[in-house]
Amino acid sequence: SVVSAPSHIILVQKSILERPSHVQKELSLFTEVEYVEPNQIITLRKTPNDPELSELWGLVNTGKSGTKGMDIGAEAAWDISTGDKKVVVAVIDTGVDYTQPDLADNMWINSAELNGQPGVDDDNNGFIDDVYGWDFGNMDNDPLDDHGHGTHCSGTIGAKGNDGFGLVGVSWDVSIMALKFLTRSGSGTLAGAVAAIDYATQMGADIMSNSWGAYSTSKALEEAVQRADDAGILFVAAAGNESRNGDLQPLYPAGYREPNVISVAASNSSGGLAYFSNYGEQSVHLAAPGVDILSVTPKGYESWSGTSMATPHVAGVAALLFAHNSALTHLEVKDRILNAVRPLPALKGKTITGGMLNAHFALKNQKYQP
Numbered sequence: 526s527v528v529s530a531p532s533h534i535i536l537v538q539k540s541i542l543e544r545p546s547h548v549q550k551e552l553s554l555f556t557e558v559e560y561v562e563p564n565q566i567i568t569l570r571k572t573p574n575d576p577e578l579s580e581l582w583g584l585v586n587t588g589k590s591g592t593k594g595m596d597i598g599a600e601a602a603w604d605i606s607t608g609d610k611k612v613v614v615a616v617i618d619t620g621v622d623y624t625q626p627d628l629a630d631n632m633w634i635n636s637a638e639l640n641g642q643p644g645v646d647d648d649n650n651g652f653i654d655d656v657y658g659w660d661f662g663n664m665d666n667d668p669l670d671d672h673g674h675g676t677h678c679s680g681t682i683g684a685k686g687n688d689g690f691g692l693v694g695v696s697w698d699v700s701i702m703a704l705k706f707l708t709r710s711g712s713g714t715l716a717g718a719v720a721a722i723d724y725a726t727q728m729g730a731d732i733m734s735n736s737w738g739a740y741s742t743s744k745a746l747e748e749a750v751q752r753a754d755d756a757g758i759l760f761v762a763a764a765g766n767e768s769r770n771g772d773l774q775p776l777y778p779a780g781y782r783e784p785n786v787i788s789v790a791a792s793n794s795s796g797g798l799a800y801f802s803n804y805g806e807q808s809v810h811l812a813a814p815g816v817d818i819l820s821v822t823p824k825g826y827e828s829w830s831g832t833s834m835a836t837p838h839v840a841g842v843a844a845l846l847f848a849h850n851s852a853l854t855h856l857e858v859k860d861r862i863l864n865a866v867r868p869l870p871a872l873k874g875k876t877i878t879g880g881m882l883n884a885h886f887a888l889k890n891q892k893y894q895p
């Protein structure tokens with residue numbers, strides 16, 4: 526039971542002292558014992574105890590993959606904020622496996638419907654029994670993920686942190702609104718996307734994470750993004766995976782120039798632009814980790830690559846910023862993210878900022894410093 530005993534000080538496990546106090550008393554009877562107090566673990570860095578952390582190079586790159594320290598600075602960021610359930614991120618995708626133990630606690634819940642009556646639109650929002658969000662692909666109230674993509678993105682944003690289990694997301698605590706419009710096949714309709722964005726706007730999301738796109742433009746889609754902007758909602762979107770110059774051939778919605786849009790390229794663990802990533806000196810704002818990203822799917826833990834995986838890193842950092850300072854506007858959050866990027870040679874001329882996402886300096890509201 527004695528953990529360490531430097532000369533005359535005895536440190537015992539805390540559990541011993543929480544039980545009968547006679548242990549403490551008896552130890553104190555020895556004349557050589559000056560005092561007895563519980564031992565404690567001293568943490569310099571707020572490091573979560575989730576076992577898979579060392580595999581998440583995008584958050585904390587230990588050098589196991591690529592370049593040590595080539596990450597978003599999550600560890601230092603977590604000293605400032607680890608997120609807040611009050612921040613709502615709408616994941617507009619293939620749905621979310623809200624039964625996953627790493628996600629269940631961080632799901633957005635429509636409490637009016639949870640505590641309401643089955644078959645009744647309790648909150649009068651036009652949707653009946655929309656507890657977790659809505660499925661705009663199958664037009665029903667269950668946005669459970671039968672593909673995997675939306676769950677993977679959600680894990681990066683907000684797998685529950687410091688729960689001693691599985692993964693940790695960028696934001697340890699957050700509320701993920703599940704909006705499905707892509708069905709089992711991974712495809713969906715424009716009308717479904719517009720309806721999902723409008724639902725998130727109506728229900729007061731802070732951030733929308735959009736790991737999808739099309740090369741044709743749509744007035745209806747752009748207007749939905751504008752309505753989100755008018756409502757003060759940040760709109761993070763994937764730049765696309767076709768190695769294209771988005772200045773010439775933009776993927777939408779990432780390519781819309783509405784003020785709330787952040788277009789995200791994918792970087793690898795060595796600080797390079799991912800070979801597949803779209804880019805654009807005038808149209809893609811920054812890069813974020815998007816190669817071999819471990820996250821959760823309905824089948825278990827899987828590593829996926831794509832600007833789809835980069836986008837939720839940015840949405841997660843935006844969630845940390847809103848959690849840290851709820852008075853920030855969506856455009857202030859965007860500015861902080863863009864001003865704090867880590868400049869990298871491979872991203873110069875390929876992105877507007879020439880850099881990679883950095884959570885630490887975004888939270889400090891400073892330019893990146895090595």
Ligand code: CA
Pocket residue numbers: 638645646647648649650651652653654655
């Ligand atoms: Ca409802």
